[in-house]
Amino acid sequence: MGLQEFKPLHRDFYDRDPVFVSQQILGKYLIRYINKTPIVSKIVETEAYLSANDPAAHSFIGKTARTEILFGEPGFTYVFSLHRYFCLNIVTEGINKPGCVLIRAIEPIEGLELMKHFRNTKNLYNLTSGPGKLCQALNINKSMNGIDVTSKTSLIQITHCGELISKKDICSTPRIGISKAKNELLRFYIKNNSFVSKIKNYSAAKS
DNA sequence: TGATTGATGAGCT
DNA sequence: GCTCATCAATCAG
Numbered sequence: 001m002g003l004q005e006f007k008p009l010h011r012d013f014y015d016r017d018p019v020f021v022s023q024q025i026l027g028k029y030l031i032r033y034i035n036k037t038p039i040v041s042k043i044v045e046t047e048a049y050l051s052a053n054d055p056a057a058h059s060f061i062g063k064t065a066r067t068e069i070l071f072g073e074p075g076f077t078y079v080f081s082l083h084r085y086f087c088l089n090i091v092t093e094g095i096n097k098p099g100c101v102l103i104r105a106i107e108p109i110e111g112l113e114l115m116k117h118f119r120n121t122k123n124l125y126n127l128t129s130g131p132g133k134l135c136q137a138l139n140i141n142k143s144m145n146g147i148d149v150t151s152k153t154s155l156i157q158i159t160h161c162g163e164l165i166s167k168k169d170i171c172s173t174p175r176i177g178i179s180k181a182k183n184e185l186l187r188f189y190i191k192n193n194s195f196v197s198k199i200k201n202y203s204a205a206k207s
Numbered sequence: 208t209g210a211t212t213g214a215t216g217a218g219c220t
Numbered sequence: 221g222c223t224c225a226t227c228a229a230t231c232a233g
Binding site: 085 | 214215216217219
Binding site for chain 1: 225
């Protein structure tokens with residue numbers, strides 16, 4: 001696979017509403033370099049966290065030392081820890097509009113052995129089907145906070161790929177595991193993709 | 208197989 | 221002290 005054909009998405013891509021970016025980023029490639037060796041994966045599930053009126057967003061209470069990166073330029077990583085795990089977000093919108101996109105699940109493409117090593121498991125589905133799991137598989141921790149994913153020299157990049165996901169193949173549901181704003185449909189995933197987390201919870205239609 | 212719970216650490220008040 | 225955008229082990233049926 002010729003990696004040089006994958007160009008990082010431009011910063012303008014992220015300089016928009018997090019709901020829009022959350023859907024458009026589905027199917028794009030997430031590349032993580034470990035000592036120059038790329039781990040390639042496809043983004044298959046995301047959640048949007050809004051810049052205003054979203055009590056579930058970390059930025060809701062205002063700017064703190066932890067959330068400072070959210071208030072800056074779009075196209076940078078926001079990594080935070082939760083219990084023993086980490087979650088990877090991408091900052092969207094402009095300065096002082098602290099929206100972001102949480103990467104909830106990825107489909108492994110290349111670098112399977114490295115991911116299995118970091119996760120200490122052989123089960124393919126269990127490798128990256130959740131925000132904490134994928135960070136473990138990609139060896140992402142707090143030191144990966146504030147990385148520019150639009151730069152060709154970054155350790156984490158998000159790039160174009162051949163596959164376009166059509167609107168009808170994007171499903172939306174409420175976000176997972178939050179206690180506030182439970183009814184907003186801000187989780188998005190690629191229909192019928194087997195690496196999406198918590199598939200069974202939403203297999204039945206809800207009226 | 209679905210629901211519940213305990214491990215666990217950082218950030219905020 | 222309490223909260224929390226998680227996960228894996230455990231238990232009930």
